Amino acid sequence: MTSGTGRTGDRLHFAVAVISLWLLISSPWVTMLRRVPGSAGWLDWSHVALGFLILLLGGVYAWTLARDGRWQLLFPLRSSQIGAVRSDFAGLLRGRIPASESGGLFGLVEGMLLAALILTGATGAAWYFAQGTDAALQWREHHQIAARGLIGLLAVHVVTVSLHLVEFVRD
Numbered sequence: 001m002t003s004g005t006g007r008t009g010d011r012l013h014f015a016v017a018v019i020s021l022w023l024l025i026s027s028p029w030v031t032m033l034r035r036v037p038g039s040a041g042w043l044d045w046s047h048v049a050l051g052f053l054i055l056l057l058g059g060v061y062a063w064t065l066a067r068d069g070r071w072q073l074l075f076p077l078r079s080s081q082i083g084a085v086r087s088d089f090a091g092l093l094r095g096r097i098p099a100s101e102s103g104g105l106f107g108l109v110e111g112m113l114l115a116a117l118i119l120t121g122a123t124g125a126a127w128y129f130a131q132g133t134d135a136a137l138q139w140r141e142h143h144q145i146a147a148r149g150l151i152g153l154l155a156v157h158v159v160t161v162s163l164h165l166v167e168f169v170r171d
Helices: 006-029 042-069 079-093 104-129 134-170
Strands: none
Touching: 006 042, 006 134, 042 104, 079 104, 104 134
16 A cells, blocks of 8 residues: 555555564563563563664654555555445455555554554554553553454565565466
C-alpha cells in the first residue's frame, strides 16, 4: 500500500516493519509483569523504548497512508467498498488475486494490520504507565491479545504480498 505515499511512506514502512519484527522476536524474553523490574536488562528497556517509538512511527505512517482520502482504501466503510471486499474474497476463493492498490480485501487487511499495530503500541504504553497498579496486569493482558492479533494479521499481510510477488513474476 506504500505506492502513492512516496519515499517517506516507504521509509516509514521499512522502519515499522524492522522495529515490529524486533519487538515480536524479543517479546518472549521480556520480564515485565506488574512493573518494570529493578533488575531489568537491555532487552526489557529496548522493548519499552522501541514500543513507544513504534507507537509514534505507526501513527505517522497511518497518517501518511490515510491522508487525501486514501483512508477509504484501508477502511472500506461504505456499502460500495464493502461490496469490493466481498467481490475480492469471492474471487480469491476462485483463484483470482485481488488488486493491491484498489482497496478491497487486501486494503482492508492492511488497514486492520495498521490498526492492530497502533492498538498494540497503545496497550503497551497503557501497561507501562499503569505499572505498579492492579490495572497493569489487565493492560498486560490487553497488550498480549493485541500482539497476537497483530501477529495473525502480519502473517496474512505477508501472504498477500507474496501472492502479488508471484503474480508479478508470472507476468
